[in-house]
Amino acid sequence: MQLIVGNRLTDFAEATGAITAQAAIERLAQKSVEGGFVIGQGVRDEDARVIRVLGQATGVDVHVFEEDGLRAGRSVCHKHDPVNELISMPRKVEENVFEADMLMDDRNEIMSDHLTGLHLQGMLLIEATRQMFIAVGETQYSHLGVPKGGYVVFNRLDTRFEQFAFPIPTVIRQSVTNIEQPRSDRTSFSAHIELFQEQGRVASTYVEYTIFEAASLKPKEEKLACKAVESVMRRAEDAELTIVEEGLTQRKAG
Template sequence: MNSSATSRLVVGDRFRDFAEAVGAETFSRLARSLDAGDLDAVEGPLRVVTGQGVGEFEISYLEDAVRRRQLDDRIELVHSAGQPARRQELHKAREDNVLIAGLTQVDDTAYEAALRLHDHNELLVDVQDRVHVQGMVAVEAARQMFVAVVERYFTARWPQQRYYIVLNSINTTFSNFLFPVGATVRLTVDESEVSEPSRLTFRTTVEVEQAGRPAAAVTIDAAAFAPGLLEEKELRRAKSAVASTMDAALAIA
């Protein structure tokens, strides 16, 4: 980063291979440069654009570092991911694992959100050693988009109930690599049946788009069940699975 630059991309430390490949900064490297005064001579204006892995927590640190070095008039942080989808909409217990932010309704059948990757997301902590992001991120983002849309815009009509969402099928086609920068997740409701509150059914198409190109398309066929409809069947099959396992183990013994 130098005084002649007008913009710079910063990504989470998890994406250091990507940063090295494209000449971007990682969060830790940029933070160290700011704290050490390495950027005090920058003439600006310099716009630092945040990619994946850099959230509000990290941005707050960078903003503080810029203020302390009195660089407010020369360095601007650009971040526009939007608010992460809420826990009750995604059935996720950790914010680290939320992949959807800024969810909005476009029209009666179309919904849109930004892809949001935390640096400690469950799909990245085991291995992220390529320039691109692994395909399972797109699949999980599509699944989360489906759950969030169903919870916010459909099951919310019956707020006294907490629905169980059951996937019948999920099919994915990959078109391009996905990289740790901004991407858009779009969901279209192709078919739905929501006249019976105890059982809602949906067929949707979710597309993950980046830089104007599709990265993945995911079709999801699923249903949302009101409490009480699945427990008996689930418990019966759970007991059957245990019995089968025990019988097999005794047969070996």
């Protein structure tokens, strides 16, 4: 039995005896497979579908550890391109505790410009964590009036990397520790998010964040943005005036 990983993860495949998705498809098409396959991280959705269909047609077992293997979608992950969606839809496992599967495509924006060694980049884990806590807030607490597609503001994000994460099946677990609604247009959360692989917990994050109604926060954000730009322009004008005054002083001195 072999682990299937994304086509770009050739170093990992060569070092561990795994196989890339394209190579797995070719072997299945040629009916030259002994044993079965386990789908890991980095495999593109279209490749995974082909592998499952060919596996069924040739009698080769294709194991998928994820609950459903379906990405949560644009409105949940807050990503326009599906290849940047990193999680499945969160599912409730107990009161205020939720889990999702990490579903990484090797064309992900974070993977596109940085591949080092055999492990998954820390920024990829942070992005999966970010998508998880937004998704949990918007999909699991709608009964509190938490809006979908709202403005999400992070107040605190503390991440610890405990060991290397590899392109293998990964579960994300969020435990919500506190919920507050200081005003009717916003809900604040505190939570711990953990990422687990076969070797144990690979990363953990403590986060505090608030989800606002877009209509309530947007005007305030625009006002602050305009104020910031005005401050920059004043500083630039002051610097220009200083340069002109220094030039005049030098000419007089000369």
